[in-house]
Amino acid sequence: MSRIRAINEKDKYQKREAILDTAEQLWLENQHSVVSMDAVARAAGVAKGTLYLYFPGKEELFLALHERHVSEFFSRVVYYAGRVSSMDTDDMIYLVQGFIKDTPAFLPLASHTHGIMERQIPVEAGLAFQERIDRQLLEVVRALQVHFPLLTAALMLQSYALLLGLWQLLRPTPVKIKLREQDGKMVCTEDYFEMLDTALQALWCGAFAQEAPSPGIGS
Amino acid sequence: MSRIRAINEKDKYQKREAILDTAEQLWLENQHSVVSMDAVARAAGVAKGTLYLYFPGKEELFLALHERHVSEFFSRVVYYAGRVSSMDTDDMIYLVQGFIKDTPAFLPLASHTHGIMERQIPVEAGLAFQERIDRQLLEVVRALQVHFPLLTAALMLQSYALLLGLWQLLRPTPVKIKLREQDGKMVCTEDYFEMLDTALQALWCGAFAQEAPSPGIGS
Amino acid sequence: MSRIRAINEKDKYQKREAILDTAEQLWLENQHSVVSMDAVARAAGVAKGTLYLYFPGKEELFLALHERHVSEFFSRVVYYAGRVSSMDTDDMIYLVQGFIKDTPAFLPLASHTHGIMERQIPVEAGLAFQERIDRQLLEVVRALQVHFPLLTAALMLQSYALLLGLWQLLRPTPVKIKLREQDGKMVCTEDYFEMLDTALQALWCGAFAQEAPSPGIGS
Amino acid sequence: MSRIRAINEKDKYQKREAILDTAEQLWLENQHSVVSMDAVARAAGVAKGTLYLYFPGKEELFLALHERHVSEFFSRVVYYAGRVSSMDTDDMIYLVQGFIKDTPAFLPLASHTHGIMERQIPVEAGLAFQERIDRQLLEVVRALQVHFPLLTAALMLQSYALLLGLWQLLRPTPVKIKLREQDGKMVCTEDYFEMLDTALQALWCGAFAQEAPSPGIGS
DNA sequence: AATGAATGAGGTTTCATTCAT
DNA sequence: CATGAATGAAACCTCATTCAT
Numbered sequence: 001m002s003r004i005r006a007i008n009e010k011d012k013y014q015k016r017e018a019i020l021d022t023a024e025q026l027w028l029e030n031q032h033s034v035v036s037m038d039a040v041a042r043a044a045g046v047a048k049g050t051l052y053l054y055f056p057g058k059e060e061l062f063l064a065l066h067e068r069h070v071s072e073f074f075s076r077v078v079y080y081a082g083r084v085s086s087m088d089t090d091d092m093i094y095l096v097q098g099f100i101k102d103t104p105a106f107l108p109l110a111s112h113t114h115g116i117m118e119r120q121i122p123v124e125a126g127l128a129f130q131e132r133i134d135r136q137l138l139e140v141v142r143a144l145q146v147h148f149p150l151l152t153a154a155l156m157l158q159s160y161a162l163l164l165g166l167w168q169l170l171r172p173t174p175v176k177i178k179l180r181e182q183d184g185k186m187v188c189t190e191d192y193f194e195m196l197d198t199a200l201q202a203l204w205c206g207a208f209a210q211e212a213p214s215p216g217i218g219s
Numbered sequence: 220m221s222r223i224r225a226i227n228e229k230d231k232y233q234k235r236e237a238i239l240d241t242a243e244q245l246w247l248e249n250q251h252s253v254v255s256m257d258a259v260a261r262a263a264g265v266a267k268g269t270l271y272l273y274f275p276g277k278e279e280l281f282l283a284l285h286e287r288h289v290s291e292f293f294s295r296v297v298y299y300a301g302r303v304s305s306m307d308t309d310d311m312i313y314l315v316q317g318f319i320k321d322t323p324a325f326l327p328l329a330s331h332t333h334g335i336m337e338r339q340i341p342v343e344a345g346l347a348f349q350e351r352i353d354r355q356l357l358e359v360v361r362a363l364q365v366h367f368p369l370l371t372a373a374l375m376l377q378s379y380a381l382l383l384g385l386w387q388l389l390r391p392t393p394v395k396i397k398l399r400e401q402d403g404k405m406v407c408t409e410d411y412f413e414m415l416d417t418a419l420q421a422l423w424c425g426a427f428a429q430e431a432p433s434p435g436i437g438s
Numbered sequence: 439m440s441r442i443r444a445i446n447e448k449d450k451y452q453k454r455e456a457i458l459d460t461a462e463q464l465w466l467e468n469q470h471s472v473v474s475m476d477a478v479a480r481a482a483g484v485a486k487g488t489l490y491l492y493f494p495g496k497e498e499l500f501l502a503l504h505e506r507h508v509s510e511f512f513s514r515v516v517y518y519a520g521r522v523s524s525m526d527t528d529d530m531i532y533l534v535q536g537f538i539k540d541t542p543a544f545l546p547l548a549s550h551t552h553g554i555m556e557r558q559i560p561v562e563a564g565l566a567f568q569e570r571i572d573r574q575l576l577e578v579v580r581a582l583q584v585h586f587p588l589l590t591a592a593l594m595l596q597s598y599a600l601l602l603g604l605w606q607l608l609r610p611t612p613v614k615i616k617l618r619e620q621d622g623k624m625v626c627t628e629d630y631f632e633m634l635d636t637a638l639q640a641l642w643c644g645a646f647a648q649e650a651p652s653p654g655i656g657s
Numbered sequence: 658m659s660r661i662r663a664i665n666e667k668d669k670y671q672k673r674e675a676i677l678d679t680a681e682q683l684w685l686e687n688q689h690s691v692v693s694m695d696a697v698a699r700a701a702g703v704a705k706g707t708l709y710l711y712f713p714g715k716e717e718l719f720l721a722l723h724e725r726h727v728s729e730f731f732s733r734v735v736y737y738a739g740r741v742s743s744m745d746t747d748d749m750i751y752l753v754q755g756f757i758k759d760t761p762a763f764l765p766l767a768s769h770t771h772g773i774m775e776r777q778i779p780v781e782a783g784l785a786f787q788e789r790i791d792r793q794l795l796e797v798v799r800a801l802q803v804h805f806p807l808l809t810a811a812l813m814l815q816s817y818a819l820l821l822g823l824w825q826l827l828r829p830t831p832v833k834i835k836l837r838e839q840d841g842k843m844v845c846t847e848d849y850f851e852m853l854d855t856a857l858q859a860l861w862c863g864a865f866a867q868e869a870p871s872p873g874i875g876s
Numbered sequence: 877a878a879t880g881a882a883t884g885a886g887g888t889t890t891c892a893t894t895c896a897t
Numbered sequence: 898c899a900t901g902a903a904t905g906a907a908a909c910c911t912c913a914t915t916c917a918t
Contacts, residue, residue, distance in 0.1 A: 050877080052915085112335075115333075162418075175348075205428060206425030225902070255888085267904085475892060495892075549772055593859075599822030613786075639863065640864040705884065706912080882915085895904105
């Protein structure tokens with residue numbers, strides 16, 4: 001990272017981004033434990049104090065990284081939805097899985113963010129974050145409603161919840177890895193993507209079918 | 220807590236349970252931070268060392284608490300499924316919501332367990348835990364298949380993921396509370412239970428409809 | 439170990455000895471760390487409290503074990519000195535090395551005793567121990583003076599110090615083992631027994647030569 | 658201790674030395690037990706975390722202190738050997754006793770280091786320490802061989818062992834002090850320095866005499 | 877703007893010993 | 898005599914954050 005002083009706004013933005021890049025890198029390498037500010041500073045080639053010039057604290061730094069992830073995903077969706085003439089559920093799932101695979105730090109960090117961090121963020125920062133996300137989400141919903149008239153923000157939220165929850169249950173823990181070695185067929189060690197595919201299909205299918213009467217299915 | 224020495228197995232079991240009770244209580248009171256063994260010992264009226272007679276370490280203590288929750292829920296389901304002549308999705312959702320409301324520590328602790336703790340548990344303990352849970356899960360699935368022939372363990376897992384993920388997104392954070400004060404209609408602050416109801420309905424409906432051809436619904 | 443109650447003196451003595459046997463065994467197996475009373479009790483098949491019926495405390499237990507070692511060595515010397523018609527330095531060294539090899543727990547425990555433990559023993563117990571040892575030492579000296587007229591208790595002490603000190607410097611520490619792997623010729627990793635042989639030879643030779651004038655040797 | 662920030666290398670070195678000074682002081686005052694990092698920090702007037710900026714851990718801190726002692730002794734010897742035109746055994750003993758008297762923490766700490774600590778030091782740190790000491794020892798041996806042609810590194814080691822072992826046997830324990838009160842003439846309570854003098858004389862005398870035939874001396 | 881030395885609260889775990897049973 | 902459940906004082910180390918330079 002450049003050791004040059006960031007005087008103007010553009011330099012500052014680039015330095016901020018560079019710090020986030022480093023943090024993302026470290027997060028990936030060190031999933032087992034938690035990344036320390038010390039490590040970020042060292043890896044980014046800046047002093048610890050400098051981090052605090054660009055981010056109010058640790059929570060905010062990683063929240064910013066998470067926000068970058070979410071924004072990137074939203075951008076992709078809007079872009080894709082605007083380019084194709086029609087979309088179905090499979091296309092959405094394809095987009096989601098593509099993003100997850102391109103952004104391996106996303107799920108672990110999102111899990112951490114929603115599981116732990118969000119409670120410790122200063123309210124002001126949390127509110128601002130939430131507002132930015134909500135605004136983007138509304139755009140995304142609007143863009144998607146062209147293809148999915150019945151789609152709602154609530155369904156997006158539910159899908160995200162499914163995404164997140166499934167990953168927490170199926171993520172490759174040491175225990176999970178061990179289990180899979182012993183018995184590849186245990187239900188709890190099914191591949192995440194396969195399970196996610198099935199679940200999202202079911203959720204969207206069910207969500208869009210709610211309008212029509214659903215007489216005693218499954219019972 | 221009783222200060223009597225637990226000589227026989229029954230007393231020991233009761234003392235263990237009493238410690239778990241205390242831990243659960245503290246967990247509820249102290250969601251913002253993490254409960255320390257110190258606090259558990261003090262609140263339970265035992266010495267710190269005593270905790271380590273009943274649990275190998277902190278992680279295991281809270282994992283045991285989580286296991287107690289899950290077992291309790293499973294018991295309820297099996298019991299209920301065995302008593303009624305027929306069940307539908309609404310019954311299941313009713314069971315779930317009932318359990319969550321009766322056990323306010325469940326979701327925060329489950330979130331913590333899957334988000335953080337599971338990675339730090341000794342592999343042996345984790346494997347044993349997983350095995351016990353899986354065994355119970357199979358029983359539950361068997362009991363439910365009487366009423367839902369198409370139900371699978373995978374669907375149970377997906378439902379749990381939804382439960383967990385939604386709660387993490389909608390839990391009453393300071394930020395969330397503030398938001399709701401400002402604007403009761405923001406999508407992100409919808410009530411957890413309402414959202415869970417909708418989502419589970421959709422998921423199960425979709426899951427059970429998968430068998431039948433589902434031609435491009437929603438698109 | 440017998441779980442029978444020790445009523446008479448003989449049973450008590452045997453139980454005490456059995457505990458010491460177990461402690462010795464454990465000490466050997468666990469040189470890297472320190473043996474806990476818990477471990478001794480478990481290995482001996484008695485309850486922790488029982489240990490305190492036979493020994494006032496941990497220090498005293500291991501001091502008793504050390505005393506058993508020393509007494510055994512003294513016995514051997516007296517026995518040997520009384521049986522042979524003449525002895526020289528080599529015979530003594532042979533006796534010493536034989537004992538050390540037969541009693542692998544001796545040096546680690548002696549080192550621990552003199553390095554750490556002795557300071558923490560209640561004065562009364564320490565005095566009694568010291569007195570018993572001194573009495574035995576005097577006997578040994580008397581028995582040896584038949585063969586080594588110039589031998590003194592001081593020389594015995596010095597020899598013991600050499601024995602002990604050399605072992606502490608040359609004991610197989612992880613570091614020492616690593617060093618020896620890298621370079622078998624470093625002076626600091628010479629074999630203990632070889633070094634001890636040389637040193638004792640020199641010490642006794644020098645001690646017995648002190649009577650005669652030793653003008654400027656070595657300079 | 659100065660509360661000034663140590664910015665440059667020189668300040669840092671001085672602060673490190675100051676911490677070692679404090680640790681040495683505490684060691685002397687608290688021989689009965691073991692000095693805690695807490696106590697060192699408090700006595701040094703720095704925060705606990707600061708200690709860990711200067712030393713990786715407790716073991717390393719006290720090993721560094723021991724190394725300072727040894728280096729100081731070696732320096733004295735080399736300096737002395739280079740200044741005088743001739744040395745004999747008495748001069749060496751004088752040097753040794755002088756150092757011990759000037760450095761009262763040396764023997765207790767050395768005893769602790771070799772008795773206990775060395776096993777718990779990370780191998781890397783131990784190896785580095787050993788290498789530095791060995792290098793210095795070789796210099797010392799070279800400097801001394803001017804005056805003692807027959808002197809070897811092995812003899813130095815043996816002398817150190819004697820020094821160490823004798824001190825452990827004769828150190829002023831509560832028990833030893835009590836004994837001396839009762840009976841000033843017991844062999845076990847002879848003065849350390851007197852015993853050391855005799856022993857080193859004998860060892861060196863014997864070592865240098867080994868070349869010449871030693872026909873059954875003492876028997 | 878940038879540095880990095882200093883802080884210090886906080887948490888888990890061990891284990892010799894006691895004493896009610 | 899024997900048990901083993903309970904105790905509770907230590908002790909080490911981490912790391913987010915601050916602030917003098």
